[in-house]
Amino acid sequence: MTTVGRLRFRIAMSLDGFVAGPNQSVDHPLGLGGMQLHEWVFGLAAWRAMHGLEGGDVDASTPIVLESVANIGATIMGRNMFGGHPGAWNPANPWNGWWGENPPFHHPVFVLTHHPRPPLALEGGTTFTFATDGIETALARAHDAAGGKDVALAGGAKAAQQYLAAGLVDEMVISLVPVLLGSGERLFDNVGYDLHGLTLVRTVPAPNVTHLQFARR
């Protein structure tokens, strides 16, 4: 019998529901003001260690951050999160996204896109596979690749919306940041009128953020 993991995601959201600000660009991948959503994480020792940095703080956010990356065997992301809008793949001028030569995943990553392209194997065990057969097929492939571990849904908003609306998310952690962005990309647009089986199971107040953990009933 094969063990199948869960599909999980954690995302930072403003009090007015945005996960990115307006006018996203290569210079401002999170949009105007979007960096405010992540300021609580940068000082954490747990986050710094993941990025090769020493020192930092330990607070109530620490276990949330550590849990979100524990027991993950594969990741799914939207094409914007892979690296902008590359359009059709051009072998003469390949665009390898903005994760650099040694991306921080170290496991198989499935990129949701309409543009077929051969897999891209980078250093450190990260291979980007371009999944053009829809979100359910991408999820099945990610579960296979994860070998029984969980699958992380890395974002962005549109990918999260699609999996939420399809009722395929098993765990969701909203890191609610007490700021307004006013406009930008909303997490819950196009998701419908309920949480598709997810229910609040834990609330964790922490400095400058409140984590709301949802799980499937």
Added chain:
Amino acid sequence: MTTVGRLRFRIAMSLDGFVAGPNQSVDHPLGLGGMQLHEWVFGLAAWRAMHGLEGGDVDASTPIVLESVANIGATIMGRNMFGGHPGAWNPANPWNGWWGENPPFHHPVFVLTHHPRPPLALEGGTTFTFATDGIETALARAHDAAGGKDVALAGGAKAAQQYLAAGLVDEMVISLVPVLLGSGERLFDNVGYDLHGLTLVRTVPAPNVTHLQFARR
């Protein structure tokens, strides 16, 4: 020296930012699905006692509900919250709102409207005064009437948006309910790109709701 109270409001909001569902009407004053925002409160002994009912529960929401009604000397509300869209006042057919003959306020209430009308004195100490000179004048009158106690902003969304955008709110409690409404009236539309001086000071997890308390820096 005159003591001036604070302008405070507490409001229930869905995870996707709505304080009322779509298609509000006399039959569904909170809009479709909007009742979900208030289910956590109906079982509380504190809420039941305010409405003349016995019994009920005590949980982490209890002090939040009690604090929201303590030390209030006057209330401000939008005209929809007074009672729909009465239009210009017609002495031959007065519409006295939907609060009944003995409204639960028991202090002066100022209704933001463009339609002048004489004050409406009802039983139990509640007088509705129709404030047609804008939100700042209404607030000054409410502070005078409150005699040094605080002023409650009862809603709805548009009234809250106007006072938030003007930076006039001193305390705000968002009772965040872990459901989606999908559409309806958003609390933070038209408020802009920041909280106008409000900062998160307390997070209170409670059954089926998380209270986020903001205060002026």
